Amino acid sequence: xxxxxxxxxxxxxxxxxxxxxxxxxxxxxxxxxxxxxxxxxxxxxxxxxxxxxxxxxxxxxxxxxxxxxxxxxxxxxxxxxxxxxxxxxxxxxxxxxxxxxxxxxxxxxxxxxxxxxxxxxxxxxxxxxxxxxxxxxxxxxxxxxxxxxxxxxxxxxxxxxxxxxxxxxxxxxxxxxxxxxxxxxxxxxxxxxxxxxxxxxxxxxxxxxxxxxxxxxxxxxxxxxxxxxxxxxxxxxxxxxxxxxxxxxxxxxxxxxxxx
Amino acid sequence: xxxxxxxxxxxxxxxxxxxxxxxxxxxxxxxxxxxxxxxxxxxxxxxxxxxxxxxxxxxxxxxxxxxxxxxxxxxxxxxxxxxxxxxxxxxxxxxxxxxxxxxxxxxxxxxxxxxxxxxxxxxxxxxxxxxxxxxxxxxxxxxxxxxxxxxxxxxxxxxxxxxxxxxxxxxxxxxxxxxxxxxxxxxxxxxxxxxxxxxxxxxxxxxxxxxxxxxxxxxxxxxxxxxxxxxxxxxxxxxxxxxxxxxxxxxxxxxxxxxxxxxxxxxxxxxxxxxxxxxxxxxxxxxxxxxxxxxxxxxxxxxxxxxxxxxxxxxxxxxxxxxxxxxxxxxxxxxxxxxxxxxxxxxxxxxxxxxxxxxxxxxxxxxxxxxxxxxxxxxxxxxxxxx
Numbered sequence: 001x002x003x004x005x006x007x008x009x010x011x012x013x014x015x016x017x018x019x020x021x022x023x024x025x026x027x028x029x030x031x032x033x034x035x036x037x038x039x040x041x042x043x044x045x046x047x048x049x050x051x052x053x054x055x056x057x058x059x060x061x062x063x064x065x066x067x068x069x070x071x072x073x074x075x076x077x078x079x080x081x082x083x084x085x086x087x088x089x090x091x092x093x094x095x096x097x098x099x100x101x102x103x104x105x106x107x108x109x110x111x112x113x114x115x116x117x118x119x120x121x122x123x124x125x126x127x128x129x130x131x132x133x134x135x136x137x138x139x140x141x142x143x144x145x146x147x148x149x150x151x152x153x154x155x156x157x158x159x160x161x162x163x164x165x166x167x168x169x170x171x172x173x174x175x176x177x178x179x180x181x182x183x184x185x186x187x188x189x190x191x192x193x194x195x196x197x198x199x200x201x202x203x204x205x206x207x208x209x210x211x212x213x214x215x216x217x218x219x220x221x222x223x224x225x226x227x228x229x230x231x232x233x234x235x236x237x238x239x240x241x242x243x244x245x246x247x248x249x250x251x252x253x254x255x256x257x258x259x260x
Numbered sequence: 261x262x263x264x265x266x267x268x269x270x271x272x273x274x275x276x277x278x279x280x281x282x283x284x285x286x287x288x289x290x291x292x293x294x295x296x297x298x299x300x301x302x303x304x305x306x307x308x309x310x311x312x313x314x315x316x317x318x319x320x321x322x323x324x325x326x327x328x329x330x331x332x333x334x335x336x337x338x339x340x341x342x343x344x345x346x347x348x349x350x351x352x353x354x355x356x357x358x359x360x361x362x363x364x365x366x367x368x369x370x371x372x373x374x375x376x377x378x379x380x381x382x383x384x385x386x387x388x389x390x391x392x393x394x395x396x397x398x399x400x401x402x403x404x405x406x407x408x409x410x411x412x413x414x415x416x417x418x419x420x421x422x423x424x425x426x427x428x429x430x431x432x433x434x435x436x437x438x439x440x441x442x443x444x445x446x447x448x449x450x451x452x453x454x455x456x457x458x459x460x461x462x463x464x465x466x467x468x469x470x471x472x473x474x475x476x477x478x479x480x481x482x483x484x485x486x487x488x489x490x491x492x493x494x495x496x497x498x499x500x501x502x503x504x505x506x507x508x509x510x511x512x513x514x515x516x517x518x519x520x521x522x523x524x525x526x527x528x529x530x531x532x533x534x535x536x537x538x539x540x541x542x543x544x545x546x547x548x549x550x551x552x553x554x555x556x557x558x559x560x561x562x563x564x565x566x567x568x569x570x571x572x573x574x575x576x577x578x579x580x581x582x583x584x585x586x587x588x589x590x591x592x593x594x595x596x597x598x599x600x601x602x603x604x605x606x607x608x609x610x611x612x613x614x615x616x617x618x619x620x621x622x623x624x625x626x627x628x629x630x631x632x633x634x635x636x637x638x639x640x641x642x643x644x645x646x647x
Contacts, residue, residue, distance in 0.1 A: 053530075054530075054531070073530070074530040074531045075535055077531075078532055078533040079533055084531060086528060090525050090527075090528040092521060092524040092528075094638075095517075095521075096638040099520065103529060103534065106518075106534055107533050109517075110514065111515060116509070116510070116513035116515045117506065117510060120509070123514070124642070126514070127641050150640060150645070151638065152638050
């Protein structure tokens with residue numbers, strides 16, 4: 001039996017009268033790619049937001065690598081080893097590629113006032129290391145970007161922005177990566193390319209576990225080991241892709257009921 | 261085969277030429293009395309800026325400046341020293357130079373707050389004033405060495421500023437602006453009703469003295485007699501250099517990166533471990549400290565301060581300098597301060613309408629050049645690094 005890296009039990013998040021997540025039990029095994037699917041508004045992104053600490057769960061427990069992380073602020077969740085990307089790519093467009101990637105490396109940066117301002121040699125050593133790391137990640141995704149490390153991200157096309165978001169999430173060597181709709185705003189070919197790249201990145205961070213929110217069912221079929229289907233904040237179905245698409249309850253949630 | 265070769269002026273020569281040009285231009289501007297001449301100089305300055313923007317000189321110039329950063333910093337100091345030497349007996353001009361230097365320190369502080377971190381502060385003139393009143397009180401009531409009044413002025417401003425931390429952290433946008441505006445008004449009223457601080461009439465401030473060097477009387481070296489303001493300009497210049505390199509180093513470090521991350525997207529940065537509250541507090545405190553230090557020296561230079569020196573209107577002027585110069589850009593701040601202080605002082609015709617003109621300028625900038633005269637570039641961490 002494989003080890004559970006993330007385990008959520010009876011996770012609930014209410015916004016007033018609306019239960020965005022309703023007594024949700026989800027677990028993720030170490031090393032797997034879990035697909036999270038469901039109609040719009042079914043609670044997929046809310047699930048990410050609750051895990052990463054943007055929202056506090058109303059009730060329920062999130063255990064990550066044996067530690068209870070429910071209700072921790074986002075900073076602490078990040079330090080425990082979870083990194084994410086955002087649905088609406090939230091990069092700092094006016095900052096450079098290097099800056100954006102380094103934000104993801106926050107846990108390794110020395111943030112002391114004294115060391116940053118007066119002991120520049122110390123800072124420079126870290127800076128060299130950061131450059132090396134960023135260059136290694138970027139060259140795995142798009143080598144052209146290495147030479148443009150100090151250009152603003154806002155100048156780049158969508159696929160490169162996504163790549164940089166992935167670099168930002170991976171540079172801190174997380175154990176769990178949460179990808180919120182990486183295909184949004186890209187063509188089919190670009191999505192395919194990006195997903196291949198992400199799967200190859202697994203070797204950068206050893207034993208990377210991924211939870212993927214995606215509407216593009218081709219992507220889900222190709223990359224996931226297992227899927228969880230959400231609807232109205234509840235788990236509708238859980239299983240491998242082929243079982244998911246064949247399941248009448250899932251079909252009903254997406255397409256509606258047949259007229260008898 | 262005789263290809264015409266492009267004659268390339270080496271970068272350092274370019275920079276020295278620029279500095280000489282700036283020095284001569286400023287000297288002419290500062291020394292002229294007639295309003296017509298001032299108008300001509302202003303028009304000429306504007307034309308040069310415009311031509312530079314359109315010509316192919318601009319990329320070369322910015323290349324030269326970027327490649328010779330250390331040299332440019334030194335040249336800027338040399339320009340100020342040259343102007344001080346040229347006007348060594350002219351009280352009024354030296355006072356203007358000293359004012360510009362200290363205002364730059366304040367706006368650099370504001371730049372850390374608003375430009376880097378996005379923490380709005382409509383009361384920086386109040387923190388400037390706290391520094392001023394601290395030095396007034398310390399020099400009259402205690403026998404501490406006057407130089408200590410500068411850091412203590414900064415510390416006082418930072419400590420008083422910490423009262424505002426809670427509301428500033430818990431609000432954002434317009435509401436944070438309102439909190440700091442309210443503070444500016446409260447500060448003014450506090451000064452006016454407080455007799456120990458001189459009330460509305462204000463208080464005299466003793467002059468700076470450093471190991472027997474009295475800043476209050478004219479300097480005489482041999483046959484050469486210099487205005488006492490020369491001392492203040494020199495000390496102000498030292499202070500500015502320290503503040504400038506401090507702010508530069510903040511910008512080019514992980515701290516600068518964290519501050520930017522907080523400004524651009526608090527939620528996303530929090531998901532990558534950035535401690536939003538910590539950086540807002542750091543930036544707010546650093547900015548207020550710089551304002552306080554500058555205020556302490558400014559009060560000594562003025563020799564007499566009153567609540568009217570540190571009004572909400574002055575805070576708006578500091579903010580408009582930042583907007584004009586280019587939010588986040590330290591060199592832009594330097595240029596814009598010189599313009600905003602000098603133009604109304606020399607071009608007396610507009611003196612009465614200065615607020616009107618500032619507001620119009622800020623509006624025009626926001627519409628046509630929202631990133632200021634010198635827009636901020638992406639961060640480089642070491643001088644001269646290629647973008």
